[in-house]
Amino acid sequence: MLKQILSKLPRKSSKTSDSREHGGFHAIYSSVSGGSRSNDFGTGKSGNLSVSSLTAPNSMADSGWKGSNLKANGNNMYSSYDALPAFKDVPASEKQNLFIKKLNLCCVIFDFTDPTKNLKEKEIKRQTLLELVEYVTSATGKFSDAVLQEIVKMVSTNLFRSLTPQPRENKVGDGLELEEEEPSMDPAWPHLQIVYEFLLRFVASPETDAKLAKRYVDQSFITKLLDLFDSEDPREREYLKTILHRIYGKFMVHRPFIRKAINSIFFRFIFETEKHNGIAEFLEILGSIINGFALPLKEEHKAFLVRALIPLHKPKCLAMYHQQLSYCITQFVEKDCKLADTVIRGLLKYWPITNSSKEVMFLNELEEVLEATQPAEFQRCMVPLFRQIARCLNSLHFQVRSF
Numbered sequence: 001m002l003k004q005i006l007s008k009l010p011r012k013s014s015k016t017s018d019s020r021e022h023g024g025f026h027a028i029y030s031s032v033s034g035g036s037r038s039n040d041f042g043t044g045k046s047g048n049l050s051v052s053s054l055t056a057p058n059s060m061a062d063s064g065w066k067g068s069n070l071k072a073n074g075n076n077m078y079s080s081y082d083a084l085p086a087f088k089d090v091p092a093s094e095k096q097n098l099f100i101k102k103l104n105l106c107c108v109i110f111d112f113t114d115p116t117k118n119l120k121e122k123e124i125k126r127q128t129l130l131e132l133v134e135y136v137t138s139a140t141g142k143f144s145d146a147v148l149q150e151i152v153k154m155v156s157t158n159l160f161r162s163l164t165p166q167p168r169e170n171k172v173g174d175g176l177e178l179e180e181e182e183p184s185m186d187p188a189w190p191h192l193q194i195v196y197e198f199l200l201r202f203v204a205s206p207e208t209d210a211k212l213a214k215r216y217v218d219q220s221f222i223t224k225l226l227d228l229f230d231s232e233d234p235r236e237r238e239y240l241k242t243i244l245h246r247i248y249g250k251f252m253v254h255r256p257f258i259r260k261a262i263n264s265i266f267f268r269f270i271f272e273t274e275k276h277n278g279i280a281e282f283l284e285i286l287g288s289i290i291n292g293f294a295l296p297l298k299e300e301h302k303a304f305l306v307r308a309l310i311p312l313h314k315p316k317c318l319a320m321y322h323q324q325l326s327y328c329i330t331q332f333v334e335k336d337c338k339l340a341d342t343v344i345r346g347l348l349k350y351w352p353i354t355n356s357s358k359e360v361m362f363l364n365e366l367e368e369v370l371e372a373t374q375p376a377e378f379q380r381c382m383v384p385l386f387r388q389i390a391r392c393l394n395s396l397h398f399q400v401r402s403f
Contacts, residue, residue, distance in 0.1 A: 027369055082124075103151060158192065163228070175244070237281045296336070309328055
């Protein structure tokens with residue numbers, strides 16, 4: 001395969017996209033716009049759940065169940081937990097007030113570590129959350145300031161929590177072991193999934209005014225949302241990826257902050273912990289963002305490539321996110337062919353010495369980069385590049401030697 005690489009040197013760069021940064025929001029990965037989420041729900045208006053599948057049974061609306069020791073908003077205690085009337089049972093003038101009441105009702109947090117505890121109350125909340133999703137999906141008027149505040153409060157109360165990762169000692173290795181580990185599933189997912197779907201529908205709704213909502217979907221909210229990407233539950237990370245992508249597209253004022261925050265997470269991962277569950281998801285989002293960068297590229301974006309993306313080749317667990325990283329790197333080279341020299345030298349800088357499986361990944365990525373490299377850029381880096389290729393030809397590992 002080394003002959004195959006050499007036969008492609010140099011080659012004309014792939015045609016670059018002329019899409020503008022604020023208008024080039026393409027779904028590079030189908031999972032960003034759709035996702036591989038649970039099939040419990042059908043496809044609907046915002047690409048995820050069907051409205052008809054979310055309708056709560058009529059029997060639930062008139063039920064009233066008592067419970068005790070229910071935690072609300074982190075500190076208050078409820079002595080009762082009663083289902084509220086269905087939206088169809090109240091006049092249109094009362095629906096907004098009922099919506100706010102249902103949001104407050106869903107601020108009660110239940111303990112899912114004990115599957116036998118508060119079963120009826122949990123079902124009331126689940127049905128109420130489904131009603132909220134249906135209401136947001138079918139909304140026909142702009143959400144008021146009061147409603148926006150209550151929506152963000154309910155979402156924050158349910159989603160923003162401390163994650164309890166499983167012990168990872170001696171599990172990292174070269175990254176392949178962690179990939180084979182059974183993912184940790186959050187027992188509260190029956191409620192969390194509907195809250196995530198509610199948030200997704202809310203962000204995607206045309207009735208959500210970004211100029212008004214940015215007061216509540218602020219930098220603090222986004223920071224806490226980014227923290228959840230370290231969840232070990234892949235279903236949660238899938239929702240987070242889709243929601244963050246939507247927020248980036250709708251709230252243009254937050255775009256620089258989101259890029260900077262992801263950059264900081266990468267720095268911490270590369271140079272401090274080398275432990276994070278959501279690097280692949282972040283890179284999938286960035287793949288779409290990079291595709292939409294306007295030309296010529298800003299110095300800020302070039303610095304992100306050099307300081308964050310290229311050093312992401314350093315961690316041992318590269319295999320967990322290499323496909324997404326390679327796509328981002330190639331996007332930069334296709335956007336600006338002059339970056340090829342920088343990228344190739346960056347790969348050579350972090351080239352693995354004793355990890356053959358990682359070396360094969362580098363060779364695969366190098367092949368993709370060279371396909372987009374112009375002769376002038378290739379000449380700048382060909383001497384150190386061929387030195388490395390010569391070492392690969394003399395490798396003791398047959399996959400590296402015969403690549």
